[in-house]
Amino acid sequence: MSTSTITAEKVYDGSSDYKVENILLGNPGAKFETLDGTPLLMAQFDSNTTELKPDEINDGDVDRFQSVIKVNQTGLKSDPGVVGWAIFDLGETHYVEEIRTSFWNDWAFVDVVMQFASDENFTQDVVTVYNNDTDNSVGQGFGTDGVYSDAVDKTKNIHISARGRYFRVTNKGNGQSYSLFTEIQLYGITEGVMPAASTVPSGAYLNDLHVELFAGEGLEEIRYTLDGSIPTKKSTLYTAAFEIEMPVGGGIYLLRTVAYYQDGTVSYPKSYTYKFGFEGNAAYGKGAKLMDYSWNEIEGFAFNSDGGNPPGSPATVTDGAINPWSVYATKENVLGWAVVDFGDIYSINEVRVKAYHDWKFRNVIIQLSTEADFSANVYTVFNNDTTNTVGQGVGIDGAYQEYSFELRNIFSFDPVQARYIRFTNDASVHEGKTISLFEEIQAFSVLGVEAPAEVQPILNVKTLEDLKVNINTTKAEVIAQLPTTVELVDAKNNEFTVEGTWSSLDYNGDKVGNYILTFVPNSLDDSIFDFFNLFDINVEVKEAIKTGLSAKVAEAELLEEVKYTTSSWNEFAEKLATAKTILLNVGSPQALVDDTIVELGEVITKLVLRGDKTLLNSKIAEVELLEAVKYIASTWSELTNKLEAAKTVSANVDALQAEIDNALSELQTSLDNLELRGDKTALNTKITEAETLIEAEYIPSSWAALQT
Template sequence: MNYVSKGSLSKLFLFAALVISSVLISILLTPNITFATGTTYYFSTSGSDSNNGLSAGAPKQNISTALTLMNAGNTILFKRGDAWYNASLNLTNKAGTSADPITIGAYGTGPKPVIASMYKLDSGWTNVPGTNRWQKSINGSTSLDAYRVFVNGVPKQKVASANDVDQLHEWAVAGGIVYVYTGSSTVAPTNVEVIAYNLASVVVMENTEHVTMKDIDFRGGSYGRVIWVKAPSSHLTFDNLIVQRAVQGGIQIGNLGTNPDDTSSVSHITITNSLIDKVWLPEENDTVVTTGDGLFIHHAVDGVVIRGNKILNWGHSGISLTNYKNNLLGVKHVIVEQNDISAGTSGYMHGLDMDGYSGKTTNNIIRRNYIHDYTTTNHVLGSSNKIYGNIITGATGTVLPKHSFQPWGLDMYPWQAVSGDDDTWMEAKDSWIINNTITETDQYAIYLGDNPGSPSTNKVENNVIANNIMYEYGLSPQGQVGLNVHPQVTGTAFVHNNNFWDPVVQAGDTNGKVARYKNYLGATPNFSLNYDAAQLNSVCSSSCSGNVQINPVFVDPTNRDYRLQSSSSTTMQTGALSYHSDMDRGYSDFFGTPFAMSGGSIGAIQYPGVSRTNLSAGIAPTFSSSASDPPPSKLTNGNTASTDYVTVGNPDQLVYAQIDLGALKDISQVKMWHFYTDGRTYKDVVVQLSRTSDFSSYVTTVFNNDKDNSSGQGYGSDDEYAESANGKTLTFAPVTARYARFWLKGNSVNTNSNFVELQVFGTDPIAKLVSQYRDITYSAAGVNDSFPSKLSNGNLTSSDMVDVGTGAVSAVMDLGSTVTLNQISMWHYFNDSRKYHDVIVQISNEADFSSYTNVFNNDTNNTAGQGTGTDAEYTETSAGKTIAFSPISGRYVRFWLNGNTVNTSNYMVELEVYGY
C-alpha cells in the first residue's frame, strides 16, 4: 500500500527521467487525473467582506457573500462557535461537478457553526410591570407572528395571550411582541430564538448538483422544513450535521407534485452521521405544529443512503419514504441503515412511514436500525422492499385525541388517498420482513390488514414474514397476539420460522395463543379464534411453517440486550431459514455480521453474535476539572461500591470525565455508577460518544436528562433516575467512536459530582457493505451503465458486466461521505479464467484524486501512470478478488483496468467496498 500526492508524483517524474514522457502523456490523457480548480474561503461573524477570505486569519463575514462564492470546486468554511441568524442558504442553480464539487463545512475548534433562519432576541427585554413576564418585539416589527420560541435551546409552549404566560414553559406573541416568563422580575431572558412566520427554509436546493454540506448546525426555517431539496437535483451529501429546532420537517427531498407536467426527480443523495431533532417540549404535544417528518423523502427520489443518523422528536415520522403522485418516478433504491430513531418527548411519531402507489415505493432496504420508544406503528408498504436486522421496541400508544391508536411494531395496511379513485390506493406486496426483533409493543408486533374496496392490483399480496422474534406484545381487541393477519387479507402471507413469546402470558402456558391468521367462522370474522404456533403452522400449512413459541433467553431484555445466549434453544440459534439468495449482498444482522449462509438464527442478532467486552477497563480517564484519581483509576477498576468514588470539580460546577479507548470501536452499551447510598438523583447526566477527542465532530448523545440545557449539550428528553447499586445501563445501536464523555452537575442532595464507575462495552468495528446503489463515473466516454449501476447492484454473474472501454481506463465510486474503509472486493468478467492487466485500486478523500492511497496495484511497469505496483496478476473467478488492508478514511474509490490476457477489453462486473 502506498500513499500518493501530486508532490510525490512530481518527484517520481524527475527521478525517472527515462520514462517521464510516457508517464506524463498517460496522465494527461486520462480524464480522471485532474487538478483541483477551486479555492477555499473562510467566514466568521467577526470577519469582514473586505478581507480576501483565503485564510482563517482574514475571513469574510456575510452569508450573502458566501453564496456568491459557492461555485464548482470551491470550499466554503464557517468558523466553529460562530452563529449567523436570520440567514438562509439558497443554492438554487448551484452546480459543482463530480471532480469539482462545492463543499460547505467548518473550521476551527468548538461547537458547530450555526446557520439559523430564526430571529435572535438577546438584549432589550422589558419587564411587564408587576409580573415575572418579559417582552420584546420580533426584529422591531409590530405585526409578526411566530411559530416557536426557544430560550437557551429549551422549547416553550405557545399559549393564547400574553396574560396566560405565567409558567416557565410558556410563551405568547401579540402585535409582533414576544412574551416569555423567567420567574423573576429582575432577571431578563437571554438567548431567545424565534421562528417567525416570514422566514425561509435554512437551506433551499433546486437544480442543485454535486454539493456536500458537513459540520454545520442548521436551525429553524419556514413552516415546512429546515432543509428543502427540490427536483431536479442530484449528488448531494449531508454529513455530520445538526438539523434542529424546526416547525414541521427536518430535511425534505423530492418533487411536491403540484405541477402535473413536472416529472423531474432527485437522485444520488447521502444523509449520514447527523442529529435530526425537532427539539420538543411535552406540553407542545397535540398543538398545531405536531406534524412533520425528520426526513421526508417523497414522490420522485431515486438513490438515497440514510446511515448512522439519530432522529427524534418528530410529530409524524422519523423517516418517511412516500409516493402518492402517479405521474412521478416514485421513491426507489433508498437504503435506511444503522439509524437510531425515537419519539423523544413527541406524543405521536412513527419511526418509519413507507408507503406508495402501485410500483412507486419499491426496491428500498431498511436494515439494522434501532427504532425505539415511539408511539405509532411503522408502516412498511410499497413493493419489493426488504426489512431486516432491525430492533423495533417500545411502541407505546399515543394519548393524543387527534391521532389514531396504533401501538404496533410494524404494519402492512394499505390506505386510499382519494376516495373513489382506485389509482390512489397504496400497495403492500412482494416485500420481505426478515430477521427482525420486535419487542415491548402495546399491541401486535406485526399487523397485516386490507380493505375490501382496494383494487386487486394493490392487495396485500406475496409478503414474507420470517425469522423474526416477536417478544412481549400487549393485549389488543383481537387478543394478546404477536401477529395479526386480518381476515380481509385475501393475498398470500408467507409466515415461516418466527418465534413468539410474551413472558407474562406464556410463563405458565407455553401453548398460549400467539397469532391470528385470517380467522373466519363461516363468512364472519371470529376475533377469538386465535392460534398457537403449532396450529398456525397447520392452519396455513401451504404458506406457514416452522413457527415456534420458545423463550428466547435474551442476555438482558430489561436493558434491551437482545443477544441470544448459549442457553437459548437450538431452534433459536439454528432454526432459521436462509434467505441469502432472496435478499442482497448486505444481508447482515443488527451488528453488521453477515448472516450464516446455512440456516442462521431467529431475530435481528444471530447466535453466537458479537461478544461485548468492557473496553474501558483499567483506562485512566481525563477530567474537565480537578479530580483526585491516582492510578489505577477508581472509575475503571471494576469496583462499583459507592465508597469508591471520585469527586470532580467544584460544587455546582458542570464537569465531565472522558475515556479514550485508544482506537475506533463499535460501542453499543454503557454502564455508569455515581454515589448512590442515599438514592439521590444527579443533574445534567449526559453521555456522549465521539470519533474526535474534542467532541467537535461525529458526536452521538446516548443519554441526556438535562431538561433546561444548562450543560449546553442540547435539550434532553431522558428522565432523571434514582442512583442505586445497580447503576444505570444504556443499550443502544452500535456507534463507531473512540471517546466517551460523561457529564454531571451536582445532585438532589448536594452540589457535588461524584463518579464511582464508568464502563464502555463494545467490539472492534465490524465493516459493512457501503457501496450498494452508489453512483459510478467512468474515464471513458459513452459507457452504457444506467442507475442503479450494474457494478453496485449485487449481481455477481459474469454476464452482468459493464464495458468500461479500452486502454488504461477507470471507474470511480463516490460513497457519498467519508467512511473508514478496510476491505474491497471486485469482480471482472471471469468465464474464461483470464487475467487483467494494470489492476489498481485507489482510495481518496478528494474528488479529483489529487492525493490518494493505493491499496492494490499489479501494474509492474507503470503503464497506467499511477506508479509501479508490486502485486501479482491473478486469475479471474466467480469468487472475485478481495483486498483487505489497514483502515483508511476515504470517500472515493477508483478502479483501474488495462486489458487482459484474452483481449484488450475491460469488463467490470461488481465493485464492493466495506467500511464503518
C-alpha cells in the first residue's frame, strides 16, 4: 500500500465570493431633470472647472472646487438653480449595497431622495432607499430618514440593499432653492456569485418588516434562517415574501441567506441584522432646552450663523449633524446646561458631544439621570470642573479639546438607565468668552437584548489533506493515515483545535474511483459551521501503476517462438499470459504488478535459444551426394554413422547449438577421414593384355616370371 498527498491543507477556494466596487466609475455620467421630468443643464457652482462634464460627479473624486454641479435651465453659473434629479443609467440591473454621496462642502440638505427603478421613467419597480423630505415636497412620499449633513471633502455613506438599472437622487441645500452634486458613488456587485439579498437592509426598526429575497440569474432556490445559523439545503426554503414581526419588548433577528444556482454554484452566506425596539441615538430629534446653574430655564441664541445653514436652535443640538454654523448657545456672560429629554427611559452606554469647532473648554460636565431635575439617579459621564464651580463636585477628567468638523469626544461605559442628559461647558478659556456652546449632543441606547450569534463558516482546515491510495487499500488503512485532531480557522480568523473520527458511507477500496471521507468532530463550537465542506477529503482509489509491466509485456511480445526451445518458451508463454491478465485487471494490487514485472523478466532471461542448423544441414546435404562405392568401406561406415547422428540432431527442433556444433564437427571429422578406393583400370587392361599372350611363344623362365 502506498499513498501520495495532493494538498497540504483544506482551504476555502473563494468560489462563492463576490466583488463589490463603485459601479459608477466609468459611467458616462448623469442626466438632469426637474422634479416633473423637464431636462436641466449643468452649471458651475463655486468651481474652478472651466468645462463641466456629466461624469464629473461620478469620477470617484470628492473635490468641492473642481466638480460641483448646480442644475438650472440655462447652464449659466450666474443664473439661479432649481431643485432637480441627477439620473444615472447603470447599463444593466445591479445589486447595490452602499451609496456614498457628497453634495457640497459641509452643508446640511433637506428633501434628499434616492431611488432605484427598472425603467428610466421611474414607474416600475421603484425602490426608495433614502428620503428626508418631511413635507413630501418632492412628491415621493413623506421621508423619515432625518438630517442629511455633508462633511468637508468626505462622502456620507448610506448602507442599503436594493437593485435596479436606474438610479436618481435629488436634494436641496438647507435654506436654498437648488440642488448641488459634488460626488455620487454606488457600491454594488460587479463579479462573482450573487448572494441572496434582502430588500430590507440591516438596521433598527420599530415596526414589522416585509422581507423579500432575491438573487442572480440561473437561480435554483434560496434558503434562509433567522437565528444566526448558516442556511443549508435543509433550512427554510424561500417561496415568497415573508413578515418578521416586531417582538414584544424588542429583540434582534439575524437573517442569513444562501442562494443555490442551477449550475451547482452556491453563494457566500449573507447576513442582515434587524434590531426591533429603539437602539441608537436616543437624543436624536428631541431638541434641547437651556437651564442655568440654579435650574431656571434661560434663552439662547444662534451662534456663528452664516445664512447658508440652519441657524443654531434647540433643534440643531440634536439633529445628528456636526456643523459649526448651526450652534446654539447661552447668552454671553451666562453659563448653563443644555438639557435633552429622551421621552422615555433607555439603557444608555455611550455619549457623544461637541461644544464648538476646535475650541478648548473648561468646567465641562456631562450627566445622565432618570429624573427631570437631576435630583436622583445621576450618573456623571465626564467632569473636568477642578474647582467645583458648577456645584457637581470636583472633576478629575482632564482637558477637554474639540476638533474642527469632527466629533471626537465620545464616552463609552456600562449601560445606565436614563431619560435625561445634560451638558455644560465654559468657553472663557478660548478668547475670553464666558459662554456655553452646544453644537451636538448624542446619547446612544442599547436594547439590552443579545443578538443571536452569527455562525461563521470555516475557511481553513490546516491539518487535512486529500489522498491517493492504491486499490485494495482498506478503509481502516486509509483512516489510519488521517489525523484525529484538526486545526480550524473561521471567517473571522478565530482558531480552533477539534478532535474527531472519520466516516464514509460508500468507500470501496476494491474499486477504482473517488470517495469522500468526512471528519466528524466529537464536539464543535456553536459559533462555526463547515458550510464549504472542508471536513470532506477526497480519497482517490487508483489503479496500480502499470507502466513498468506494460513495457515488460510489450518487450515480451516482440519475441518469436521459433527461436526458442519448446520447454523454455512454454514457461515464458504461461507467465506472459498471466502478466497480460494482471495488466488488464484494474483491480490488480500494486504488489502483484510489481512482482509480475520481476517474474516476467526472469522467464525472459531463462529463454533458451534454439541452435542454428544452417551449416549442419548444408554439410548433411554435401555428404549425401557422396557414393559409397568410391570409398573404403571402413571409412564410409564411420561417415554414415555420423551422418545419421547429424540428421537426428537436425530433425530435433529443440536441438541446442552445442549439439548442432558437435554433430557438425563429428560429421566433418568423419568426412575428412573418408578414404577413396584405388583406380584399377590400367591394371585390368594390363592383365587382359597379359592373358592374351601364348606361353609357347615365350621361353619358360620368362613365362614363369610373368606368372608369379
